[in-house]
Amino acid sequence: MHPAKTSRPPGERARLRRNHLLEIARNLFIEQGFHQTGIAQIATASGIAVGQMYRDFESKEAIIAAICEADVEAWLEEKALADAVAARDLPAIRGWLERFGTRNQPEDRCRLVAEIIAEAGRNPRVADIYRGVDARVRQSLSAALAALSPEGISAKHVAVVAEYILTFGAGGICRRITHPQQCAEQIDRFVDAAIFNDLEHLLQEASISSAPERASTATQAP
Incomplete structure (x- = not known):
């Protein structure tokens, strides 16, 4: 019925x-x-x-927007992350990041994401939808990374690490579609090693690279 x-x-x-x-x-x-x-x-x-x-x-685009909204709301758990960041609950933030980085997504979900990305290149309304979703994902990821970052790291360098993670994630989705069996496991191991196992290293490197910038600012201070 x-x-x-x-x-x-x-x-x-x-x-x-x-x-x-x-x-x-x-x-x-x-x-x-x-x-x-x-x-x-x-x-x-x-x-x-x-x-x-x-x-x-x-419109059909409104249907796409509603699908994206439902998926993002369920996946990002924005309130849970915001509460963890506000409370400085580092284990909860790390747990959110681990879930965020999980790539064992169903193939059909990967195909839908790829379809939205492709359509964004042809349809300005879908492009706006995609940019809105991307902004929410980027904001949550950056908030989590900033909370785990060494003291003094700049927002610019947090943004670089966030972009690194998002780029790997988008590439992993595409590879899962074209090689669902052959290389999915190898991709997961590589991304884990390159990003989440070395997250502390990435953030520390960003902190070190920002040291000259901080020193220059301190020198110029009255």
């Missing part, structure tokens, strides 16, 4: 209908890509009338 036809309260029915539509759209986007998936096809597969779909979401 379609979620909207149950005897639940109207607000609950609307929530279930939207979630059902998003799940169907997600699967179609993964299987066929954004260009090959139209609103009419999503309506047919979900059992939701086109008119109702447009009342819930004004």
